[in-house]
Amino acid sequence: TTAGQLGTNWAWNILSPNWKDLWTVEAPAPYGEPNTIKAVILMTDGEYNTADGMCDGGCSPYGPRGVRSNQIARNLCRNMKDEGVLVYTIGFQLNHPVAVDTLNQCATSERTAFLAQDGDELRNAFRDIARQLTNLRLTQ
Numbered sequence: 693t694t695a696g697q698l699g700t701n702w703a704w705n706i707l708s709p710n711w712k713d714l715w716t717v718e719a720p721a722p723y724g725e726p727n728t729i730k731a732v733i734l735m736t737d738g739e740y741n742t743a744d745g746m747c748d749g750g751c752s753p754y755g756p757r758g759v760r761s762n763q764i765a766r767n768l769c770r771n772m773k774d775e776g777v778l779v780y781t782i783g784f785q786l787n788h789p790v791a792v793d794t795l796n797q798c799a800t801s802e803r804t805a806f807l808a809q810d811g812d813e814l815r816n817a818f819r820d821i822a823r824q825l826t827n828l829r830l831t832q
Contacts, residue, residue, distance in 0.1 A: 694738025697764040700798070703732040704772050723775045729828055731778035733821060734798060739791040740765050762794045769798035778825075780804045782817050 705711050707730045712719030721728045740761045769779050781795035786807060799805035803824065806817035 693742040694736060694740055695742040695761065696734070696736050696738055696740035696794075697761050697768065699736070700734055700765045700768045703734060704768060704777070707732065707772075707777060708775075729778065729825060730776065731780065731825060732772065733780045733782065733818075734769075734795070735782040735784060736791070736795070737784045737786055739786075739788045740794050762790060765794055766797050773800055778804065778828075780806070780821050780824075782806045782808060782814065784808050784814055785810075 707720050709720050709722045721730070723730070742761060772779055779798050779800045781799045781804065783792055783795050783806070786792060786795070792807065795807075796802075796805050804821075806820070808814040808817050
């Protein structure tokens with residue numbers, strides 16, 4: 693079981709200036725801050741099939757819980773992207789079509805969506821993400 697929408701939500705919370713009063717370290721920069729790139733990497737090997745982090749026997753990516761979990765994650769991703777957050781996704785050994793579709797919809801673009809079947813592909817995905825972020829910083 694995977695409650696991927698919870699991880700997606702926390703990824704956004706950490707970057708959001710809306711929660712700055714809760715952090716004891718330096719607060720996140722405002723959205724649209726010059727010379728600042730806000731980016732998250734969502735990596736999962738799961739199917740976003742558990743609502744609210746609980747599984748009480750109704751966990752299935754095909755049933756209401758899975759639909760709800762996937763839709764919550766997709767909505768969170770859309771809202772992050774609307775705020776200018778770059779969303780990278782990595783599905784590790786993930787072959788379920790609904791899960792792959794959720795990650796593809798979450799990603800900012802086709803270039804920010806990755807699928808990795810083994811450790812080498814996973815390392816390459818992170819390398820590609822690092823290159824993209826470095827190139828963005830150098831050109832902006």
